[in-house]
Amino acid sequence: MANPSFETCPDFDGPAYANICDDIRRATGQTQEEVIVRLTQSWTDGHNERVDEWNQNREQEAAQQEAEAEKEKVEAEKKKPKMNGFDEASSVGDSIAPRPSQYAIQKLNNFDYVELGNDMGIPMGICGDTPTHTHQKPTPTCSTGDKYTASLTLLIGSHLREI
Numbered sequence: 001m002a003n004p005s006f007e008t009c010p011d012f013d014g015p016a017y018a019n020i021c022d023d024i025r026r027a028t029g030q031t032q033e034e035v036i037v038r039l040t041q042s043w044t045d046g047h048n049e050r051v052d053e054w055n056q057n058r059e060q061e062a063a064q065q066e067a068e069a070e071k072e073k074v075e076a077e078k079k080k081p082k083m084n085g086f087d088e089a090s091s092v093g094d095s096i097a098p099r100p101s102q103y104a105i106q107k108l109n110n111f112d113y114v115e116l117g118n119d120m121g122i123p124m125g126i127c128g129d130t131p132t133h134t135h136q137k138p139t140p141t142c143s144t145g146d147k148y149t150a151s152l153t154l155l156i157g158s159h160l161r162e163i
Contacts, residue, residue: 004050012039
């Protein structure tokens with residue numbers, strides 16, 4: 001349906017409507033001007049109804065589109081990852097806890113032989129034979145206990161030289 005706001009009132013005084021106007025004038029006994037005024041008024045009333053209906057349909061469509069957009073926004077918000085709360089009073093440590101490599105963890109889980117050294121992610125400055133260390137050379141030990149309980153203990157030097 002086209003927008004009825006752009007419709008123009010027909011010229012009821014023109015030759016296209018002359019026969020209709022003559023029939024109405026003869027049937028009602030009104031003058032030509034009164035018939036044209038009544039036809040124009042009837043067309044205007046119908047036009048206003050069509051424009052109102054058009055506007056209501058556009059408002060309903062706009063409301064429906066807005067509801068769909070809001071629904072899509074809510075769905076997108078559900079899918080979006082949420083951040084945890086931020087605590088301004090918390091502080092971040094200044095050291096990083098050492099983490100063994102995945103290779104070493106897998107070897108330990110399988111109770112395989114693990115040779116400690118530089119390839120396990122332990123810097124040579126910590127376990128190496130450098131004479132500048134002020135601590136004793138660490139003694140790596142590993143105990144597995146009996147077959148029902150397994151425990152692993154790695155003893156590595158706890159003192160590092162200060163830089």
